[in-house]
Amino acid sequence: xxxxxxxGGTKGGPGxxxxxxxxxxxxxxxxxxxxxxxxxDIQRTTTSWCEDRxxxxxxxxxxxxxxxxxxVKHLQSLEGRVDYCVVDAGGFDSEIQRYxxxxxxxxxxxxxxxxxxxxxxxxxDPIIDNVRxxxxxxxxxxxxxxxxxxxxxxxRILASKEIVETFGIEAAPVNLYNxxxxxxxxxxxxxxxxxxxxxxxxxxxxxxxxxxxxILSLEDK
Numbered sequence: 001x002x003x004x005x006x007x008g009g010t011k012g013g014p015g016x017x018x019x020x021x022x023x024x025x026x027x028x029x030x031x032x033x034x035x036x037x038x039x040x041d042i043q044r045t046t047t048s049w050c051e052d053r054x055x056x057x058x059x060x061x062x063x064x065x066x067x068x069x070x071x072v073k074h075l076q077s078l079e080g081r082v083d084y085c086v087v088d089a090g091g092f093d094s095e096i097q098r099y100x101x102x103x104x105x106x107x108x109x110x111x112x113x114x115x116x117x118x119x120x121x122x123x124x125d126p127i128i129d130n131v132r133x134x135x136x137x138x139x140x141x142x143x144x145x146x147x148x149x150x151x152x153x154x155x156r157i158l159a160s161k162e163i164v165e166t167f168g169i170e171a172a173p174v175n176l177y178n179x180x181x182x183x184x185x186x187x188x189x190x191x192x193x194x195x196x197x198x199x200x201x202x203x204x205x206x207x208x209x210x211x212x213x214x215i216l217s218l219e220d221k
Contacts, residue, residue: 005023007088010124017045037063037088039087053190056190071103104135107141112144
């Protein structure tokens with residue numbers, strides 16, 4: 001059975017495309033899964049990244065699609081053909097994102113531990129309620145992304161998670177931190193797992209793999 005992971009939300013800026021790309025490549029490279037990337041964001045950020053990746057002969061090919069309409073038919077067509085489809089849904093409410101969420105096994109909502117990101121939960125709250133009413137088994141998790149790494153900011157991250165949970169959304173136990181390697185890796189369609197030598201950031205690799213392990217664990221719940 002193909003598992004559908006939707007990375008979305010209603011707020012631009014928290015790094016949804018980066019999270020989607022890194023989760024997909026971790027599943028492919030580290031977990032050896034058959035993976036499809038589907039981009040439904042009109043900004044086509046992940047599509048551009050995938051196209052750059054396709055031109056780089058040093059990287060493993062990951063099939064991808066840009067879908068503008070009938071995402072349900074597209075996702076249904078993948079059933080049994082891949083292990084995982086990672087959907088980059090973009091940072092604003094849209095009909096196509098809602099349809100993708102209705103098909104999802106897991107929904108990941110990246111948020112920065114910042115007031116303006118947390119305010120966006122008011123917008124996504126009724127959307128999530130509607131999704132749960134139809135897709136009863138979906139697992140919805142918020143992931144704190146681009147977190148400050150200073151120890152003095154740990155309380156800010158914890159407080160942000162507590163706010164998330166007041167909206168009935170469970171916060172993932174894994175935090176993703178603000179690291180230059182995410183931006184550096186995007187060049188030429190790379191992932192952080194394909195950086196070499198001094199460019200590597202093992203802490204970033206570990207936190208993405210921890211997030212993917214957590215997502216995989218949700219299948220058993």
